[in-house]
Amino acid sequence: MARESFIHADGIPSAILSDGLVTIPLYAVSQIVVNEAFHLPAIGATSVRSSVATHDDTVTMSGTLIGPERYALKFSLERLAESAKLGTALEGLTASGVSGLVLITGITVRTDMQIQALSFTVAATRREVIDVSIHLVHMPRPGRANALLDLGTLAVRSMRDFGGRT
Secondary structure, X not given: OOOXXXXXXXXXXXXXXXXXXXXXXXXXXXXXXXXXXXXXXXXXXXOOOOOOOOEEEEEEEEEEEEOOOHHHHHHHHHHHHHHHHHOOHHHHHOOOOOOOEEEEEXXXXXXXXXXXXXXXXXXXXXXXXXXXXXEXXXXXXXXXXXXXXXXXXXXXXXXXXXXXXX
């Protein structure tokens, strides 16, 4: 007896995680948390600044892997977390301009992400699903290219939001 999937590929996924070659759409994301911790200069510090990151960003997503594809998605997430540490296809295509994973969600679009922790939970009361928690850390390279990429992403998302309204 063939089972029908709970995932409808015609819908828009809640989050997309990709290394440029392998793309994983996550359809049942229940929560996305973006934390931005800003570094404050020491009291009495000089006005001379170095070109280092001014803040640390983390993204935590909680969701559910559903349907017969849940085991394949779990395996893909585990392989993506491991392979991103060794270098991604996107890093090769951009001559090391962008490294790590690309995360696309409704709240943020980020490149240079690394999976810091994956947590999978299975319960006897919910046999057909795997609950997943993904903790990602933004690991940008120092310099202006990352800021320009963030501005470009903001511009594209703004045009999409305002351009789609009638």
